[in-house]
Amino acid sequence: MWRNAPTRFGLLTRALHWTMALLIFALLALGTTLANIQPGLANLWLYGLHKTLGFIALSLCLIRLIWHRYSPPPPPIGPARALTNRLARATHTAIYLLLLAIPLSGWVASAASGLDVVIFGHITLPAIAPVSTAWEDTGFALHGLLTKALMALLVAHIAGAALRGLKHDGTLRRMIHGSTSTD
Amino acid sequence: MRALILMLALASPATTATATPTSYALQPALSSVGFETDFGPDLITGRMPVTRADLTLDFANVSASHVAVTLNVQGAEASFPFAAQAMKGPKVLDSADYPEIRFESTAVHKAGDGATVEGRVTIRGVTHNMVMQAAFWRQKGHEAGDLSHLTIRLTGAVNRSDFGATGWADMVGDQVRLDILARIERTN
Numbered sequence: 001m002w003r004n005a006p007t008r009f010g011l012l013t014r015a016l017h018w019t020m021a022l023l024i025f026a027l028l029a030l031g032t033t034l035a036n037i038q039p040g041l042a043n044l045w046l047y048g049l050h051k052t053l054g055f056i057a058l059s060l061c062l063i064r065l066i067w068h069r070y071s072p073p074p075p076p077i078g079p080a081r082a083l084t085n086r087l088a089r090a091t092h093t094a095i096y097l098l099l100l101a102i103p104l105s106g107w108v109a110s111a112a113s114g115l116d117v118v119i120f121g122h123i124t125l126p127a128i129a130p131v132s133t134a135w136e137d138t139g140f141a142l143h144g145l146l147t148k149a150l151m152a153l154l155v156a157h158i159a160g161a162a163l164r165g166l167k168h169d170g171t172l173r174r175m176i177h178g179s180t181s182t183d
Numbered sequence: 184m185r186a187l188i189l190m191l192a193l194a195s196p197a198t199t200a201t202a203t204p205t206s207y208a209l210q211p212a213l214s215s216v217g218f219e220t221d222f223g224p225d226l227i228t229g230r231m232p233v234t235r236a237d238l239t240l241d242f243a244n245v246s247a248s249h250v251a252v253t254l255n256v257q258g259a260e261a262s263f264p265f266a267a268q269a270m271k272g273p274k275v276l277d278s279a280d281y282p283e284i285r286f287e288s289t290a291v292h293k294a295g296d297g298a299t300v301e302g303r304v305t306i307r308g309v310t311h312n313m314v315m316q317a318a319f320w321r322q323k324g325h326e327a328g329d330l331s332h333l334t335i336r337l338t339g340a341v342n343r344s345d346f347g348a349t350g351w352a353d354m355v356g357d358q359v360r361l362d363i364l365a366r367i368e369r370t371n
Contacts, residue, residue: 039354040223044263114272114350115265131273 003071008179013073016064017175023057024099024154031147051110052119058103065096077164077171077180084160091157098150102143104128109139204247207333207367209236214365216254220343221356222266229261229270234283238367242330245298248291250337252363254284274350275343281307291317300337306346315339315361322366330369337363 004010009017030050037043076085110117111127112135118124129135165172170180216231234253241247256278261267271278288302289312297318304313315337322332340360344352 038223041225041263044265114274115268133274 004068004073007074009073009174010071011178012067013064013071014175014178016060016067020057020060020064020099023053023060024150027053027057028147028151035144048118048121051106051117052121054103054106055119055125057099058107061096061099074174077169077174087156088160091153091160095150095153095157098146098153102146102150105139105142105146109136109143112136112139203243204239204241204249205330206370207238207240208370209233209238210332210366210368214367215363217362217364218359219362220359222354227262227266227270227355229259229267231255231260231284232258233365236365236367238335238365240333245291245293248288248298250286250288250291250300250302252286252365254286255282256284257282269351269355272350275348277307277348286313286315304341306341306343307348309346311341311345313339313341315363332366332368335363335365335367337361337365 002010002012004013027050030046030053034046034050037046039047076088078085107117107125108129111125112129112132114131116124117127129139161172161175174180211233214233214236216233217228218231219226219228221227232255234255235251236253237249237251239247239249256271256276259267259271259276259278261270270276273279276284285305286302288300290301292299292301294316297316300315300317302313302315303310316339318336320334320336321327321329322334325332338361340358342357343349343359344357
């Protein structure tokens, strides 16, 4: 039930997938909001919330990668060498890399600003970068750039899933219910 | 409270006796240096301890007065923790390398009931001219003409960018307004 099988997604993988999906959309909305508002005392807590959610997303991504080493997910439905499946695998790999790089770049940039990186209101994360304007500027530039790349890949990921859903090939059903209707 | 200059104009025997430069020492526990700056639609406020203050006041000849104040940047507090950390960090006051702010007067002029204090302020190792307005009062519990314990309020403003304290310029205002309330006691 919890573990993945050669043709089905286990409960833990599905829970991680949908939890992270919600979290990532919340983070994208929050990050976009933060980039466009004037900071003030009334909205200062939103920056802490963004860091907290980002840290949770990074942690879940690492848990998911470790879990998939222990319990590999099933391959995409259809011929492995099919263009759509090669594209899907490349998209998944890129999304994983971005889900690691985006929070790390935000963490680096925040630490480089000289301010404590505080999550959950009171836990201070280690400073993983020297206090440096160059590190801060580069970190935030990367954070923004990589986030735009993630948005583009998520559009491709959702479009691919929707197309497979329209074709009723079982991919979407497998990520929701664990197995295809023919399993 | 009666303004001191006004009190001096009355020329009571007690004030006549102090019509020479008089040294005063700061009463740190009763003194504070407040500051504020804009943060979006809000204000960041805070306080900074005074490390040292040397004041020589001449109420008969105000221009002979002299003020030198040193502030402890590392002991600064602000209205929320991030503001204090940001202010003391390398992008603003850089307290690790520049733990003090110094102000020394170069000229003092009588202005209405108070005085205008011109001086040089050093922040982050950069020195610029600064003008502060001063008002004097005798402290509570001291009778008219008793200049042994005084309260001085100094107000002024600096632009932090003039001193290279440019961090978070997109969020935090450039002008920092100072409000120093110093309580002093005569030492000679």
